[in-house]
Amino acid sequence: MELQDWYKEAGISEKVYDFCSKIEAGLKERFEAIDRTAEYNQMKVLRAMQKHKVSAGCFESSTGYGYDDLGRETLEDVYASVFETESALVRPQLTCGTHALTVALSANLRPGDELLSPVGKPYDTLEGVIGIGDNAAPGSLKEFGVVYRQVDLKEDGSFDFEGIREALNDRTKLVTIQRSKGYATRPTLSVARIGELISFIKSIRPDVICMVDNCYGEFVERIEPTQVGADMCVGSLIKNPGGGLAPIGGYIVGRQDLIDMCAYRLTAPGLGKEVGATLGLNRSFFQGFFMAPCVAASALKGAIFAANIYERLGFQVVPNSTESRHDIIQAVTLGSAEGVIAFCKGIQSGSPVDSHVAPEPYAMPGYHSDVIMAAGAFVQGSSIELSADGPIEPPYAVYFQGGLTWYHAKFGIMMSVQYMENEHLLSL
Ligand SMILES: *Cc1c(COP(=O)(O)O)cnc(C)c1O
Numbered sequence: 001m002e003l004q005d006w007y008k009e010a011g012i013s014e015k016v017y018d019f020c021s022k023i024e025a026g027l028k029e030r031f032e033a034i035d036r037t038a039e040y041n042q043m044k045v046l047r048a049m050q051k052h053k054v055s056a057g058c059f060e061s062s063t064g065y066g067y068d069d070l071g072r073e074t075l076e077d078v079y080a081s082v083f084e085t086e087s088a089l090v091r092p093q094l095t096c097g098t099h100a101l102t103v104a105l106s107a108n109l110r111p112g113d114e115l116l117s118p119v120g121k122p123y124d125t126l127e128g129v130i131g132i133g134d135n136a137a138p139g140s141l142k143e144f145g146v147v148y149r150q151v152d153l154k155e156d157g158s159f160d161f162e163g164i165r166e167a168l169n170d171r172t173k174l175v176t177i178q179r180s181k182g183y184a185t186r187p188t189l190s191v192a193r194i195g196e197l198i199s200f201i202k203s204i205r206p207d208v209i210c211m212v213d214n215c216y217g218e219f220v221e222r223i224e225p226t227q228v229g230a231d232m233c234v235g236s237l238i239k240n241p242g243g244g245l246a247p248i249g250g251y252i253v254g255r256q257d258l259i260d261m262c263a264y265r266l267t268a269p270g271l272g273k274e275v276g277a278t279l280g281l282n283r284s285f286f287q288g289f290f291m292a293p294c295v296a297a298s299a300l301k302g303a304i305f306a307a308n309i310y311e312r313l314g315f316q317v318v319p320n321s322t323e324s325r326h327d328i329i330q331a332v333t334l335g336s337a338e339g340v341i342a343f344c345k346g347i348q349s350g351s352p353v354d355s356h357v358a359p360e361p362y363a364m365p366g367y368h369s370d371v372i373m374a375a376g377a378f379v380q381g382s383s384i385e386l387s388a389d390g391p392i393e394p395p396y397a398v399y400f401q402g403g404l405t406w407y408h409a410k411f412g413i414m415m416s417v418q419y420m421e422n423e424h425l426l427s428l
Contacts, residue, residue, distance in 0.1 A: 007414070011349075016418045019428045023308045024410070030304055034297050041219045041293035048081035049290065059283040066277030075285055076273075079253055082289075083226045083233060087259035089273065090237075092281050093266060094250030097215050097236030098125040104211055104234050104252050105129070105174065107265035111145030113173035118164045118197065119189065120152045123182045123213065147171070157187045159197055165204060174209040175201055179217040179225065180327040183399050185318065188326040191221050195228030202229065209258060215239055216327040216383075216401065219296040231255050232262075238382040240296045240328065243288030244404040247281070247379050295384060296328060299402050302386065302409025303330040306400070309417060313426050316395075328384075333397040334425070337361075340390040342423045343398050344374040346416030347388045351376020352408070361392045369393040374400075386412045 001009075007017055058071035066072070072091075079088035094100040109115060115130065127135040131142025132150075142148065149172075151163040177197060181188045189197075198210045211232040212225040218240035226233045235241055237249030252262050263272035278285075307330055308321040316333040319325060334340050341361065348359050353376040361370035370392045377385040386409055388400035403409025420426045 007411070010411070010415075012414050012418055013421070015428050016414060016421060020305075020309060020410075020414050020417065023312065024305060027301075027304060027308060031301055034300050034304075037222055038219070038293045038297035040222050041296075044082055045078075045290055045293060048078045049286070051081060052077045054078065054286060058286065061280035061282070062277045063279065064277055065275045067274060069276070069278055069282075071282030071286070072276065072278050075282060075289075078286075078289065079251055083224050083253040085226050085233075085253040085259075086256040088251060088253040089259050089262050089266065090249065090251040090285065091266065091276055092249045092278060092285075093276055094237075094252070095248065097213075097234070097239065097250055098123075098129065100234045100236065100250030100252055101126060101213055102129050103262050103266050104232055104258075105141060105146075105176070106144070107261040108209055108211075108232075108258055109141060109144075109146045109173055112147075112171060114147045114149055114169065114171040115141065116164075116167055116172050116175045117148075117150045117178070118159065118167070118175060118201070119177055120186055121150060121184070122176060122178050123215070126213075153186050159193075159200070161200060164201065168201065168205050168208070172205060172208055174211060176211050176213065177225075177230075178213040178215075180213070180215055180329060182215075182329070183331075188217075188319075188329075190324070190326045191217075191223050191225055191228055194225045194230065198225075198229035211254075216329055219293045220300060220326055220328065226253060232258050237285070237288070238379055239384050240299075241289055241292050242285070242382075242384060243291035243295045244378070244382065244384050245284045245288030245291060247284060249281070249285065295404055298404060298406040298409055299328040299384065300325055301406045302403040302413060303328055303401065305410060306330050306332065306413045306416075309413065313417075313428075315426075329399060329401045331397050331399050333395045334390075334420075335396050336425065337392050337396060338423060339420060339425045340392060340396050340398050341372055342419040342425055343416045344372045344388050344390060346419035347386060347400065347412045348374040348376055349419070350408070350412035350415035351386065353378060367391055388416075 058074045062069040076088040128137030131140035136142045209231045212230045214233045214235040232254035237246035307317045310332045311317045311321040318331040361372040364371045373389040375387040384402045386403040390398035
């Protein structure tokens with residue numbers, strides 16, 4: 001069977017195949033640049049693993065208290081090397097990105113302290129954690145007397161330096177900077193821009209803690225925010241750095257004193273990093289981190305491929321087809337409920353898991369409207385695997401990300417085009 005026959009057998013028409021192939025042919029240079037970044041980051045991770053003498057003994061499991069877990073301690077050394085930090089906390093007990101961020105914040109803030117976001121409103125789940133506006137969840141930082149301030153980005157996406165200068169005061173203890181736009185419309189920040197922002201903040205208040213929410217950004221560039229002045233960087237292992245193999249977990253890397261506080265908060269004061277069984281997960285954490293540079297590259301290629309296809313078809317895409325990338329998220333405005341549903345059904349039908357089930361819109365807590373989600377993932381909720389979701393409300397945009405291999409991302413996106421074409425929602 002020829003390659004194209006496989007696509008045909010999977011339901012891709014010749015018209016869709018030809019259209020997508022032409023787009024792909026035009027992306028050669030960009031894909032080569034992505035491969036060079038992946039190669040650079042692969043060497044970074046590989047050399048860190050060699051430096052810290054990763055060995056078969058690191059893959060052994062611990063239970064109970066988990067004292068003297070060689071794998072856990074070595075993995076944390078490897079993360080610290082890759083992010084060029086003094087210390088790291090990489091644990092299955094950090095249950096998700098939101099939890100890792102919650103630990104980093106609550107470990108280092110005290111009643112009366114102020115927390116500042118100089119880049120606008122943070123990711124949705126953080127609203128409840130911090131207690132922004134009326135959205136405080138029980139146990140929020142607000143309940144503990146932490147005051148939140150926010151300075152929005154300017155209309156053109158630039159930093160409001162004057163506003164930030166005014167917001168910084170004697171009580172400002174920690175500044176939180178979100179790298180990815182997440183599911184908002186502002187631009188994603190490059191590591192260089194994060195560096196500029198941190199330099200500005202430190203020129204006014206050298207002692208303020210600068211924390212970066214690094215979710216979806218790892219290995220997209222050659223440097224990470226901790227290399228441009230961030231005191232702490234936080235992320236999820238079911239996104240980029242888990243490489244699709246970590247089944248759970250989060251990481252916090254940064255200054256020794258700050259990470260120690262995080263460990264005391266995660267486990268208990270006095271216990272800190274000494275406890276925390278790894279329950280047989282060390283091997284997948286190591287192997288996933290080893291794969292992560294190439295997996296992030298695959299996801300990035302998928303995002304760029306989709307941006308070019310849907311932009312050519314006349315839809316609005318963010319980022320656009322030619323912009324430089326600083327995270328793996330792609331938004332496509334499809335303009336109708338039918339479009340969002342067909343897109344997600346296409347992605348789902350292209351998945352390795354649950355390809356035979358059709359996603360349907362449903363009501364979800366925290367959303368105003370029904371939401372449709374496509375996820376045929378090996379790890380539940382994993383968004384480094386090809387996944388898409390969209391609220392059924394104007395402007396009818398879908399957000400998608402991931403793809404453990406470029407070929408799967410490519411196929412999933414072709415399936416989304418095919419489903420839209422079958423429903424006459426686009427014309428090739
Ligand atoms: C995904 C994400 C989070 C939260 O991570 P979860 O694992 O979903 O809890 C926080 N911030 C950003 C920017 C994210 O993309």
